[in-house]
Amino acid sequence: MIQYNNVTKVYGDDITAVDQVSLNVNEGEIVVLLGPSGCGKTTLLRMVNGLETITDGDILFNGESIQSLNEIELRRKIGYVIQSNGLFPNMTIEQNVTIVPHLLKWDQNKKNERYEELMSLVGLDAEDYRKRYPHELSGGQQQRIGVIRALAADPPAMLMDEPFGALDPIIRERIQDEFLSIQRELNKTILFVSHDINEAIKMGDKIALMKNGQLMQFDTPSNILQNPANDFVSQFVGQDRTIKSLTIHFVYDLVKTIELKDSLSSSATVKKASLDTSLRDILGFVLESEEQAVAIVNEEQEIIGYLDFELINRYMVSLSSEDDPVRVP
Amino acid sequence: MNDHQSTFGRVMEYFQNNMDWVIELTIEHIILVGSAIMVAILIGVPLGIYLTTNKKLAGTVLNIAGVIMTIPSIALFGIMVPIFSIINYGIGFVPAFVALVLYSQLPIIRNTYTAIHNVDPQIRDAAKGVGMSTIQRIFKVEIPNTIPVIMAGVRTAVVLNIGIGVIAAFIGAGGLGTLISQGITRGYHEMVISGAIAISILGISADLFLRFLQKLLTPKGVS
Numbered sequence: 001m002i003q004y005n006n007v008t009k010v011y012g013d014d015i016t017a018v019d020q021v022s023l024n025v026n027e028g029e030i031v032v033l034l035g036p037s038g039c040g041k042t043t044l045l046r047m048v049n050g051l052e053t054i055t056d057g058d059i060l061f062n063g064e065s066i067q068s069l070n071e072i073e074l075r076r077k078i079g080y081v082i083q084s085n086g087l088f089p090n091m092t093i094e095q096n097v098t099i100v101p102h103l104l105k106w107d108q109n110k111k112n113e114r115y116e117e118l119m120s121l122v123g124l125d126a127e128d129y130r131k132r133y134p135h136e137l138s139g140g141q142q143q144r145i146g147v148i149r150a151l152a153a154d155p156p157a158m159l160m161d162e163p164f165g166a167l168d169p170i171i172r173e174r175i176q177d178e179f180l181s182i183q184r185e186l187n188k189t190i191l192f193v194s195h196d197i198n199e200a201i202k203m204g205d206k207i208a209l210m211k212n213g214q215l216m217q218f219d220t221p222s223n224i225l226q227n228p229a230n231d232f233v234s235q236f237v238g239q240d241r242t243i244k245s246l247t248i249h250f251v252y253d254l255v256k257t258i259e260l261k262d263s264l265s266s267s268a269t270v271k272k273a274s275l276d277t278s279l280r281d282i283l284g285f286v287l288e289s290e291e292q293a294v295a296i297v298n299e300e301q302e303i304i305g306y307l308d309f310e311l312i313n314r315y316m317v318s319l320s321s322e323d324d325p326v327r328v329p
Numbered sequence: 330m331n332d333h334q335s336t337f338g339r340v341m342e343y344f345q346n347n348m349d350w351v352i353e354l355t356i357e358h359i360i361l362v363g364s365a366i367m368v369a370i371l372i373g374v375p376l377g378i379y380l381t382t383n384k385k386l387a388g389t390v391l392n393i394a395g396v397i398m399t400i401p402s403i404a405l406f407g408i409m410v411p412i413f414s415i416i417n418y419g420i421g422f423v424p425a426f427v428a429l430v431l432y433s434q435l436p437i438i439r440n441t442y443t444a445i446h447n448v449d450p451q452i453r454d455a456a457k458g459v460g461m462s463t464i465q466r467i468f469k470v471e472i473p474n475t476i477p478v479i480m481a482g483v484r485t486a487v488v489l490n491i492g493i494g495v496i497a498a499f500i501g502a503g504g505l506g507t508l509i510s511q512g513i514t515r516g517y518h519e520m521v522i523s524g525a526i527a528i529s530i531l532g533i534s535a536d537l538f539l540r541f542l543q544k545l546l547t548p549k550g551v552s
Contacts, residue, residue: 051457051458073460074494082455084451088452088474089548089551090474103461133549
């Protein structure tokens with residue numbers, strides 16, 4: 001849906017911010033642009049809605065070159081969320097949320113309905129906040145408003161520039177979860193800028209790791225973690241990349257390839273966990289259990305088998321020996 | 330007349346005896362300053378906004394406006410007279426009006442320029458990002474969020490012009506300066522003092538009124 005073809009951005013005469021980047025964001029996918037500051041990820045994002053010009057190459061939106069589209073209309077079709085939430089201080093929450101519908105000249109009833117719908121989406125009381133101003137809200141609330149403002153006209157795609165970067169860790173985690181559950185329903189095509197590998201692993205269907213304007217690796221989170229394409233990638237994901245990758249693997253992934261143990265040697269009772277528990281949590285349980293194992297239960301709470309360190313180990317080893325990922329030089 | 334009457338008493342007496350005339354002069358003063366400010370806003374605010382998109386020109390324009398401010402008011406009024414004589418408006422309202430418009434430019438242009446220039450870049454970015462046109466961005470976001478600073482410039486210009494407007498009487502434009510200029514030539518102290526008091530009261534009231542207007546115009550969410 002968003003396709004970068006050899007996109008280059010040069011500032012002045014010789015500062016190359018983005019160097020020949022090609023990547024493809026499919027419909028309904030979250031692609032995280034990840035990298036240290038100054039790597040060109042934000043520039044790459046802002047070129048999609050024309051906030052930065054393209055020096056060379058092209059970006060296609062729905063198959064059409066964005067340079068051939070009307071900039072203003074294009075922006076109204078792409079939701080845009082930024083780190084500092086960018087709410088307009090002079091407008092009420094309702095006016096902020098419905099700004100794009102307002103620019104698109106929706107009628108009042110439709111705007112009103114949409115406002116109420118969006119507020120319930122993020123669990124805020126529509127009436128309570130209708131006439132309030134951004135500065136009266138907490139950082140987390142402001143950011144939720146920033147997100148639903150971008151969703152207001154139901155755009156097919158969203159650009160999110162470190163949308164949760166300014167929030168404290170606890171609130172950030174909660175809003176990330178909230179957003180993922182909203183996304184499961186809405187299936188937007190999303191480009192998401194982050195400098196945080198953990199956030200990227202959690203949010204991304206794919207990660208584009210950048211360095212000095214160049215694309216280092218474009219792949220699924222698990223492939224980036226298991227099979228880093230070069231030294232920079234493995235350094236960026238860190239020595240604990242295997243531990244990190246445990247977060248994105250769940251018991252239901254593991255049982256597809258590995259059989260759980262039928263019984264344990266001792267008869268002691270162990271902790272129970274469901275199929276949708278992440279392997280990271282399972283490892284935690286295993287480490288604190290004397291039996292070094294966890295009982296896995298199905299939806300009816302019946303024990304379907306036992307998972308221990310050996311099985312997790314076997315699963316993780318099997319992952320890293322999979323076929324080579326798509327590598328980008 | 331009682332010789333032992335205090336100066337204050339004699340000034341009060343002057344006001345009482347000449348109330349109608351003082352009010353008439355006050356209205357003249359308000360019309361002169363008010364119309365000059367209106368025109369100054371219509372020129373200065375758009376110019377200030379435009380200059381944020383053209384930094385080179387901004388420096389030049391702000392310098393010129395600064396130079397105009399440094400010209401002594403009596404000299405500026407003096408220059409206006411021969412210039413406007415060409416079109417037979419050498420003395421009276423027109424030259425005074427033009428001089429006041431020129432004097433107002435610096436505070437209005439500078440405050441507008443600074444205010445718009447300092448709009449949070451993230452907010453400007455968001456305004457562009459949601460798909461506002463340039464005009465929509467200026468009127469829906471940039472001006473509403475900078476009203477306090479722009480209005481501060483207007484207030485400075487108004488108070489300044491009420492004071493400078495006194496000189497307008499010397500080129501026949503009327504206003505409260507008439508009390509002072511006539512008082513001086515006639516050696517009539519009470520008249521001079523009355524004029525000075527009336528101007529002070531007008532200046533203070535105008536500032537209070539504009540503060541109130543500023544509050545009214547500032548959107549609730551803007552601090």
